[in-house]
Amino acid sequence: MSTVMNTGFLPLELLRIIFALICAIVIVFGNAVVMGYLERKLAGRFQRRPGPMEVGWHGILQLAVDGVKLVGKQLIIPKQTDRVLYRLAPIISFAPAIMPMVVIPFAPKLQGRDFDIGLIFILAVVAINVLAILIAGWSSNNKYSLLGAMRSVAQNVAYEIPMLLTLLSVILVTGTFSLRGIVEAQSGGAWFIFFMPVAFLIFFAATLAETNRAPFDLPEAESELTAGFMTEFSGMGFSLFFMAEYTYMFIACSLTVILFLGGWSGPPLPYGEYTSALWFFAKVYALLLTMIWIRWTFPRVRFDQLLNFCWKYLVPFSLVHLLVTAVVLKL
Amino acid sequence: MTTMAEKGEHRYILNMGPQHPSTHGVLRVILEMEGEYVMDPQPVLGYGHRMHEKMAESRPWPNFLPNAARMDYLSALIYNHGYVGVVERLAGIEATPRAEYIRVITSELNRLQSHLLWLGVLVLDLGAFTPIMYTFEDREKILDILEDVTGSRLTYCYMRVGGVVRDIDDKFVERTREYISWQRSRMPMYDKLVTGNIIFRKRIEKIGEFNPDMARRYGLTGPVLRGTGIPYDIRRAEPYSVYPEFDFEIPTETTGDCMAAYLVRVREIEQSLRILEQALDKLPAGPAMAKVPKKLKLPAGDACYAVESPRGELVYHLTGDGSDTPYRMKIRVPSFSNLSLLPELCRGMLLSDLCACMGSLDLVIPEIDR
Amino acid sequence: MKDYFALIFTGGKSLIVGMMITLRELFRPVVTVQYPREKLPLSPNYRGHTILIRDEEKPEKHRCISCKMCERECPSNCIDLAGEKREGVKGMVLIKYRLDFTKCSLCGTCVEVCPPNALDFSKVYQHVGFSREDFHYDLLAMVEEDK
Numbered sequence: 060m061s062t063v064m065n066t067g068f069l070p071l072e073l074l075r076i077i078f079a080l081i082c083a084i085v086i087v088f089g090n091a092v093v094m095g096y097l098e099r100k101l102a103g104r105f106q107r108r109p110g111p112m113e114v115g116w117h118g119i120l121q122l123a124v125d126g127v128k129l130v131g132k133q134l135i136i137p138k139q140t141d142r143v144l145y146r147l148a149p150i151i152s153f154a155p156a157i158m159p160m161v162v163i164p165f166a167p168k169l170q171g172r173d174f175d176i177g178l179i180f181i182l183a184v185v186a187i188n189v190l191a192i193l194i195a196g197w198s199s200n201n202k203y204s205l206l207g208a209m210r211s212v213a214q215n216v217a218y219e220i221p222m223l224l225t226l227l228s229v230i231l232v233t234g235t236f237s238l239r240g241i242v243e244a245q246s247g248g249a250w251f252i253f254f255m256p257v258a259f260l261i262f263f264a265a266t267l268a269e270t271n272r273a274p275f276d277l278p279e280a281e282s283e284l285t286a287g288f289m290t291e292f293s294g295m296g297f298s299l300f301f302m303a304e305y306t307y308m309f310i311a312c313s314l315t316v317i318l319f320l321g322g323w324s325g326p327p328l329p330y331g332e333y334t335s336a337l338w339f340f341a342k343v344y345a346l347l348l349t350m351i352w353i354r355w356t357f358p359r360v361r362f363d364q365l366l367n368f369c370w371k372y373l374v375p376f377s378l379v380h381l382l383v384t385a386v387v388l389k390l
Numbered sequence: 391m392t393t394m395a396e397k398g399e400h401r402y403i404l405n406m407g408p409q410h411p412s413t414h415g416v417l418r419v420i421l422e423m424e425g426e427y428v429m430d431p432q433p434v435l436g437y438g439h440r441m442h443e444k445m446a447e448s449r450p451w452p453n454f455l456p457n458a459a460r461m462d463y464l465s466a467l468i469y470n471h472g473y474v475g476v477v478e479r480l481a482g483i484e485a486t487p488r489a490e491y492i493r494v495i496t497s498e499l500n501r502l503q504s505h506l507l508w509l510g511v512l513v514l515d516l517g518a519f520t521p522i523m524y525t526f527e528d529r530e531k532i533l534d535i536l537e538d539v540t541g542s543r544l545t546y547c548y549m550r551v552g553g554v555v556r557d558i559d560d561k562f563v564e565r566t567r568e569y570i571s572w573q574r575s576r577m578p579m580y581d582k583l584v585t586g587n588i589i590f591r592k593r594i595e596k597i598g599e600f601n602p603d604m605a606r607r608y609g610l611t612g613p614v615l616r617g618t619g620i621p622y623d624i625r626r627a628e629p630y631s632v633y634p635e636f637d638f639e640i641p642t643e644t645t646g647d648c649m650a651a652y653l654v655r656v657r658e659i660e661q662s663l664r665i666l667e668q669a670l671d672k673l674p675a676g677p678a679m680a681k682v683p684k685k686l687k688l689p690a691g692d693a694c695y696a697v698e699s700p701r702g703e704l705v706y707h708l709t710g711d712g713s714d715t716p717y718r719m720k721i722r723v724p725s726f727s728n729l730s731l732l733p734e735l736c737r738g739m740l741l742s743d744l745c746a747c748m749g750s751l752d753l754v755i756p757e758i759d760r
Numbered sequence: 761m762k763d764y765f766a767l768i769f770t771g772g773k774s775l776i777v778g779m780m781i782t783l784r785e786l787f788r789p790v791v792t793v794q795y796p797r798e799k800l801p802l803s804p805n806y807r808g809h810t811i812l813i814r815d816e817e818k819p820e821k822h823r824c825i826s827c828k829m830c831e832r833e834c835p836s837n838c839i840d841l842a843g844e845k846r847e848g849v850k851g852m853v854l855i856k857y858r859l860d861f862t863k864c865s866l867c868g869t870c871v872e873v874c875p876p877n878a879l880d881f882s883k884v885y886q887h888v889g890f891s892r893e894d895f896h897y898d899l900l901a902m903v904e905e906d907k
Contacts, residue, residue, distance in 0.1 A: 105782050106523035107791045202404050206426065206741070273517065274589055282412045282515045283745050356782040357775065358589050359517025361742045362426060372768065453835035456867035520782055527791050534803070541807030541881065547867040555868060556805065583781045588771035 076161070076172065083160030090309045091302040095122045098351050105355040132294035137200065140291070144198035149292065149299035152191030155184045156306035163313050164239045166323045166336035177238040178226065181314060182219075185269075188307060189215045192278060192288050195300070199291040207287025210362060211278035214268055217366055221373035222265040225258040228377075228384040229318050242322030250321040255384065259319045261377050263346075266311035268365070270304065273354035277362055312346040313339075320346075401429060404741075408437050412515045412745040415755030419732070421744070428744050431736045433729055438759035446719035451477055451688055452551075454719075459545040461723065462757040464507060465699045467493075467500040467536075470549040472697040475630060476706035477551050480693035481686055488676045489553035490632045495566065495669045496536065496548065497697075498662045502573070503532040504700035505655050505662075508752045512652065513584055515749035516593050521584055528576055535565050551686065553679035563670050570663050577660065585656065594648035598735050598747040601646055608734075609727040612702025613658065614751060616642045617650030624698035636668045648750035655752075687714050701725050701752050725757045808882040809861050810870055812903040815878075822903045823878035826852035830870035830879065838863035839870060854900060861887065861895040 096111070096119065103110025111118025136145060162177040164170040174180055189212055196208020229251055230236065233244040245251060252259045268275040279287040289300050316322060316339060325338030360368065407418035416437035422430035442461055446454040458473040459466035471493050478485060485493070506529045510522030533543045539558050540548040548555055584590055602618045604610075615622055621640040625633040641657035643650035688710030696705045702724025711717040728751045736744050793800060812822040826843025838860040843852030871879045889895055 101786070102519070104786050104790070106520050107527060107785060107788065108523065109790045109792065109794065112794055202402065202423075206404075210426075276517070280517065280742075282517055283742050285411060352779060352782065355520050356583075356778050357518055357587065358513060358593060359742075360589055361593055361740060363740070364589075364592055449835065452833065452869060455869070456835055456865040460865075520785075524785070538803045538805055541803075541805050541868070542866060545865070547865070550872075555872070579781060582774075582777050586774045587778050588767075588774045 079161050079172065080157070083157050086160055086309075087157055087302065087306050091305045092122045092126075094305040094308070094347060095125070095301075097348070098354075101348070101351050102355050105352070126298070129294055129298040134296055135291075135293045137291055139200045141198040141200070144194050145291075146296075148191050148195035148198060149296045149303075151194060152188055152303040153299040153306075155187040156303050156310070158184045159310045159313075162238060163310070164242055164317070164322060165339050166331075166333050168332040169336050170239060173237055173239045176236045178230075178236045178241070178314075181238075181310065182223070182226075185307060185310060186215070186219070188303065191303075195292070196288040199288070201291050203284045203286075204288050204290050207278040207280065207284045207290075210280075211271065211288065213362075214271070214275065214277060214365060217369045218265045218268040218373075221261050221369060221377045222269065224374070224377035224381055225262045225265070226318070228255060228258050228381050231381070231384050231388055238317050238322075242317055242324070245321040246324055248321070248324070250319060250324075252319040255319075255380065257376060258380050259315070261373050261380070262315060262318065264368075264373060266315060267350065267353070268369070270307045270311050270350075272308065272350055274357040274360050275365055276354075276359060277365060280359060282359075308347060308350060309343065312343045312350070315346055316342040400424060406744075407434075412748060413755070414511065414748075414753060417729075417753065417755045417758070419744075419748075421741070423741070426741050428736055428739050428741060431733050431744060433732055435729075436759055438756045440756075440760065442760045443719050443721060446716055448715070450714040451686075451716055454716075455550070456545070456547045459547055460756065461721070461760055462699060462701070462704075462725075462754050463544055464504040464754055465500050465701070466544065466546045467496050467540075467548060468697055468699045468704065470546060471497050471631070472695055472699075472704050472706045474549045474551050475697065476693050476695035476708045477686075477688070479695050480688055480691060480708055480710050481551070482689075483552055483682060483686075484680060485551075485553050486677050486680045487632070487674045488557070489678045489680065491669050491673050492554050492558055492678060493549060494631055494633065494636075495558070495666060495673075496539070496546075496554075498665050498669070499532050499536055499566070500546075501700045502659060502662050502666075503529045503536075505659050506532075508655065508700070508749075509580065509584070512746075512749040512752075513590065515745045516590060518584075518590070521580070524576075524579070524583075528573060531569050531572065535562065535569060538562060538565070550679065550682075552682035553677070555679075557678035563673070566666060566670060570666055573659070573663060577656075580656070585652075591649070593742075594652060594746050594750065596645075597648045597743050598739070598750065599645065599647045600731065600735055604731070604734070605646075608731045610702070610731060611724050611727065612698075612700070612752075613654040614651045614728055614731075615702065616640065616654045618646035619644040622703075624696050624703050628696050630695065630697060632669075633665075635672065636665050638664050638668075648746055651750045651752075685714065687712060688716060699724055701754065701757070702728060721760065723757045723760065725751075725753050725755075729753055729758055802883055802885070806881070806883055806885065807866050807868060808884040809864060809866070809887075809897060810859060810879050810899070811882045812857065812878055812899045813880045814903055820854065822854070822900075823876040824854045824857065825876055825878070826854045827875060829873045829875060833869050833873045835867060835869060836860075836863040836865055857899040859897045859899055861897055862892055 099121070100110040111121035114120040114124050136142060159181040161172055162170070162174055162180055164173065192211040193208045196204040229241065232251070233241045235241065271278050279289065289297055292300060320342045323335040323339045325335060328334040328337065401422055401424050404421040404423045405418070406421055407413040408416040413419065418434040418437065420432045420434060421428050442457050445457055454473060455470070458469040462469055506525040510525035513521040536546065537543050539556055539562050540546045600618065602620055605615050605618050605620070611622065619642050621642045623640045624630065626640055638661045641654050641661065643653050690710055690712045692707065692709050694705060694707045696703055703722070704724055705722035707720040708716055709718040732748070736747055739747070812824055814821055815823050826841060828841060831839045831841055840856065840858040841854065842856040843854050846853045871881065887895060
């Protein structure tokens with residue numbers, strides 16, 4: 060993307076950003092479709108069912124049909140909801156999901172924009188999702204929704220702490236918040252997962268909680284709260300939340316790959332400056348599949364257990380880990 | 391909401407059901423909540439009331455046979471067994487030995503499928519989707535076997551006064567034996583996937599604890615009661631049919647929490663398999679239907695017949711008045727008593743634990759509402 | 761402190777064991793069938809709605825003697841049959857046999873009480889209709905159509 064083009068009438072940098080945004084939107088929607096299909100297919104196979112089979116070859120067009128169905132559905136706004144907030148909530152949830160795509164380095168030359176504070180930017184933008192869930196829960200005027208929203212806020216706030224503490228360990232080593240810098244620090248197979256596997260596990264557990272995935276899917280918790288904060292949403296309102304969830308999963312896994320699994324690094328490929336994005340996506344999808352695998356295996360934890368797990372296990376371990384990293388670096 | 395605010399309490403009402411994923415039917419529980427804590431759960435019954443007892447009193451006794459299966463759709467054969475048992479006891483009819491064995495075999499198969507469904511559903515209530523599919527795979531095998539002999543898959547109408555409708559054949563015996571070994575081979579998998587899972591254990595251990603005294607006050611029966619250490623099982627306490635001829639244990643646990651009820655049920659699966667094996671070995675030859683007068687009138691008097699349903703003690707009380715229509719019929723269902731424990735058991739509990747508790751009580755709502 | 765680490769170890773191990781089980785199931789064949797594309801064989805003893813058994817030896821092609829035993833014994837009152845006396849024919853001739861399948865609970869009482877064993881269960885399990893009347897089956901017409 061950084062190839063020089065003489066555009067004349069448009070500044071090159073603007074064109075680049077527009078192109079990057081289009082790519083980001085394509086990735087967001089593509090990821091939602093792929094993940095929606097994979098989740099249903101794998102859920103089926105884990106449970107000895109074939110999963111979607113009817114639409115297209117092995118149900119490959121199922122998501123397209125579902126998309127059409129969701130778009131065609133009436134947007135039901137129940138009485139006594141806060142109408143403005145109710146309509147805003149899915150948008151607030153979905154819109155920030157696109158932004159982090161701009162700073163994620165897919166390959167050495169496939170990156171929308173490299174910020175010095177790319178990591179902080181992603182964390183800041185992703186945190187808006189909590190607000191959206193809270194708005195959704197509040198505006199629905201439904202107690203189940205509200206309970207789901209409250210759980211979500213408590214959960215996300217609690218799990219940001221171990222997540223940031225493990226991030227700090229990495230930052231101590233790399234000395235930069237730039238995502239490209241972090242990936243380049245791991246070049247040559249020196250992935251951080253080999254040096255700090257505990258940090259990787261803590262970070263992965265925290266991302267599961269941050270993205271509201273099982274076994275930490277308390278804001279949705281369909282056996283307790285019917286569908287949590289999404290209970291009252293229908294049609295595109297629901298599907299925006301749905302896509303946002305998959306996008307946040309993608310972002311979380313991208314971050315994990317960048318921080319611990321060496322980003323785009325892998326065996327060399329022709330035109331590696333662009334094609335090594337393959338390695339990036341392969342690693343991201345391996346993590347996403349693990350997330351699906353975990354979801355279809357474990358029961359849900361209880362709310363106090365969730366917080367206990369964070370405060371009693373993740374936070375102390377990440378603090379100790381940070382200390383050890385600092386000491387090792389100083390020596 | 392306003393009344394709560396007037397009282398100066400930060401409480402609110404959460405209406406759980408009649409359509410809610412973890413009430414398993416049309417049960418409604420009005421929860422008075424404080425935050426996520428359930429302060430006062432009040433079950434509301436009757437959404438599925440079909441006046442089964444009155445129906446029994448208004449028509450000739452054979453007409454109640456299909457009704458028996460509709461009360462508890464998960465243990466229809468055991469309900470069949472109880473009803474034909476009480477009519478036989480009142481009329482002084484004896485079923486043939488072979489029929490009694492067939493009744494025990496089909497009842498135990500029915501109990502197994504009920505326990506398998508419960509196992510999956512409990513874990514589903516706790517948020518794991520996959521185990522229910524595995525238990526359904528096992529359950530389908532039982533349903534296939536039972537379909538072959540009874541003709542239906544869920545609401546059986548198989549037993550008749552004096553025997554059973556259709557005799558079992560060698561194919562049935564062979565398939566049941568195959569199933570027994572299959573189920574035995576599956577149990578270690580459930581042990582690892584469900585029982586051993588740390589999240590599952592943490593979710594149900596020390597949740598909903600109650601003591602034998604509380605169980606007595608509410609008239610609890612079944613695995614929930616045996617979880618408190620009382621080995622009360624109708625098959626032993628008040629033996630019926632040919633159960634005294636079999637060697638089986640009554641599994642008990644001492645803690646009285648959800649985990650105890652869980653472990654009791656899982657161990658009961660193995661005991662049911664043992665009963666099945668012995669019954670198949672001892673199966674006597676002979677007719678599957680005794681000679682019963684074509685127009686059987688119920689003699690004046692009372693009879694009571696108790697059977698052990700997967701959920702506890704099921705009692706039919708029948709009063710005859712010399713005609714062919716029962717004068718009075720009373721059915722004591724286990725789920726009703728087990729549910730009545732809920733308000734006291736779940737006071738001050740988290741909402742998630744309430745779901746776990748209701749799952750471990752193994753409620754079947756049409757049975758409660760009748 | 762010892763318990764703290766022991767719990768992490770045992771808990772983590774149990775999670776991995778659970779994941780290994782689901783992983784093993786992932787690669788095993790599916791056990792469900794794609795109904796209605798594939799259908800499982802139906803048990804020969806399956807109980808669908810009742811039918812009149814076709815008997816070629818009888819002039820009416822069925823054995824019903826219009827004794828109304830089934831109508832009387834039916835717990836759900838879902839059988840409506842009528843017979844008439846005809847010149848030169850011994851006994852009653854069945855002119856109507858309607859089964860209201862919306863009420864029938866498939867208990868099998870009618871099949872058992874039938875003195876000439878004229879009734880049996882069909883193997884039909886796919887019932888589709890747009891109105892209640894679609895499930896009011898005319899068993900007499902069925903046995904006549906069934907050439």
